[in-house]
Amino acid sequence: MEVVLEAIEGAWQLLLGRDEVTYEVLWRSLRISLTATAIALALGLPVGVGLAIGRFPGRRTLYTLANTGMGLPPIVVGLVVTVLLWRSGPLGDLGLLYTPTAMVTAQAAIATPVVTALSAAALQQVDEEFRLQMRGIGASRLRSLWEVGREARLPLLAVAMAGFGAAISEVGAALMVGGNLQGETRVLTTAAVLEASRGRFAAALAFGFVLLVVALAVNLALTLLQQRGGTQGR
Amino acid sequence: MGRWTVWRMLWLLAVLGPLGACTADGAADDRPVILATTTSTYDSGLLDELVPVFEQGSGYRLDVIAVGSGQAIELGRRGEADVVLAHSPEAEQELVDTGVTGDRVLVMYNDFVVLGPIDDPAQVAAAGSITEAMQRLATGAAEFISRGDDSGTHALELALWEQAGLAPSGGWYREAGQGMGATLQIAADAEAYTLTDRGTWLATELQEGLAIVYEDDPALFNLYHVIPITVAAGERVHEAGGHTFAEWIVDDEVQELIGVFGIDLYGETLFVPAAGRDADELRGGS
Known part of the structure; x- marks a missing residue:
């Protein structure tokens, strides 16, 4: 238990910015995972919309793929991205391995199926009658889509949070493609792994607590944003 | 512009x-x-x-x-x-x-050290050579936690068993499949023996319950x-x-x-x- 108390104290110090190096790790984590989430939303949302209200051949297969992809182990994504980015790999020319860009790529690959499958599910929740109504009152396709999106904005926000959560909490891919380089690709999760393997469990846990606080802060910000949007709409 | x-x-x-x-x-x-x-x-x-x-x-x-x-x-x-x-x-x-x-x-x-419970139930500290130390560990008086992860440390441990003419197996021999820090934690929890490099031992914060029972042997040079x-x-x-x-x-x-x-x-x-x-x-x- 002593370890936990020490960890809480360590996390507190880290959050107050007393340790510059670790503070920088925090910002890098946020930057990488928020970028990855944005990419995942840009790629996954349109597909999710298509899956929810479109009718096209292969839709079910795609849906199944997206659902399966939610369980994609980060280490597998990490391995695939690593092999692609190896000097001897097809994208070796780019010299991207062990860079934040590589980590964004891997995390986006992890978060995209999550966003796709969950947004499809969220939009399907919207009453079919509501959609028909929209068309009935003569709303354009785009307009009715917008209204459906508004109706489902709460679950869609949860989709963004789930995507961000998947990105910032994964460690297998970040370690593999990032290499955990100090000052370059070290993020909260890989720093925690390093501290644990060094036998400094309190420090490892401290990074874990900071990760929780960061996730909490981001989710809180998104929720506030959503609620403001909600009252304006009414 | x-x-x-x-x-x-x-x-x-x-x-x-x-x-x-x-x-x-x-x-x-x-x-x-x-x-x-x-x-x-x-x-x-x-x-x-x-x-x-x-x-x-x-x-x-x-x-x-x-x-x-x-x-x-x-x-x-x-x-x-x-x-x-x-x-x-x-x-x-x-x-x-x-x-x-x-x-x-x-x-x-650098060198490796054999760690064990403070009361040293297998009497490893009394061993006159690394071979004898390994034999005492193999009596199973307490558990031994191996890295079990094909690391350099694991390779050295396996070489030590082999040199002592032993093939460790049985309930007393457990493989962690993890890094040094995690393995030390398991050993401390289980009051078991383990092999670690001195650096990790010094750096770890979990020194309670474990002590060095065998050290300073060229066979343990890394x-x-x-x-x-x-x-x-x-x-x-x-x-x-x-x-x-x-x-x-x-x-x-x-x-x-x-x-x-x-x-x-x-x-x-x-x-x-x-x-x-x-x-x-x-x-x-x-």
Whole structure:
């Protein structure tokens, strides 16, 4: 238990910015995972919309793929991205391995199926009658889509949070493609792994607590944003 | 500045940026040099101290990739790393035998210690030799936690059993399949014996319940070699950078740095510089 108390104290110090190096790790984590989430939303949302209200051949297969992809182990994504980015790999020319860009790529690959499958599910929740109504009152396709999106904005926000959560909490891919380089690709999760393997469990846990606080802060910000949007709409 | 000028500049940057990177690539080779090393080497903190010195002196950027021994050596073989620093002599020799490396050179050594419960139920502390110590461990008076992860530490442990003519198995022998820190934690929890490098033991915060029961034996020396990789492993290998590092780390001044590392952190040194010494002599010389 002593370890936990020490960890809480360590996390507190880290959050107050007393340790510059670790503070920088925090910002890098946020930057990488928020970028990855944005990419995942840009790629996954349109597909999710298509899956929810479109009718096209292969839709079910795609849906199944997206659902399966939610369980994609980060280490597998990490391995695939690593092999692609190896000097001897097809994208070796780019010299991207062990860079934040590589980590964004891997995390986006992890978060995209999550966003796709969950947004499809969220939009399907919207009453079919509501959609028909929209068309009935003569709303354009785009307009009715917008209204459906508004109706489902709460679950869609949860989709963004789930995507961000998947990105910032994964460690297998970040370690593999990032290499955990100090000052370059070290993020909260890989720093925690390093501290644990060094036998400094309190420090490892401290990074874990900071990760929780960061996730909490981001989710809180998104929720506030959503609620403001909600009252304006009414 | 008009809007179009801005756009044109951005466009030029986008097109010429990568081109510029390509030409620089061919000339002075300012790509980062990749050092593949084992997690235990990195965990000691030694490289955190050495890397900035190397970067300032050589002008190269050094990326340290800390992975398992097996992966470090494989990255070298595939030409995905430019230089390897490891402590698995047999696997290293296999790498050298593939012909994709420069000379493998002894850099330093540290030592391993056998840890156990403070009351030492197997009486390992009374052993007169490492063979006897291993035999006492194998009586099963308490559990032994093995790394079980094909790490350099695991390889040394297996070699020690073999030298003692033992094949560890049974309820007293457990494999953690994890890193040193986690393995120590399990050993402390289970009041079991385990083998660890001194550095991790000193660095860990979980010293309660465990104590050193056997140490200071040349058989427990952990030899670190540096192996520069050549373009024979892959055409994109940064051969100049890798070789520069391999030569640098056995330089007198750097050896001195290695020799004093740890005093301010742990109150004792962790590594003994060994450049120019003979590995077999070190191991057998007691």
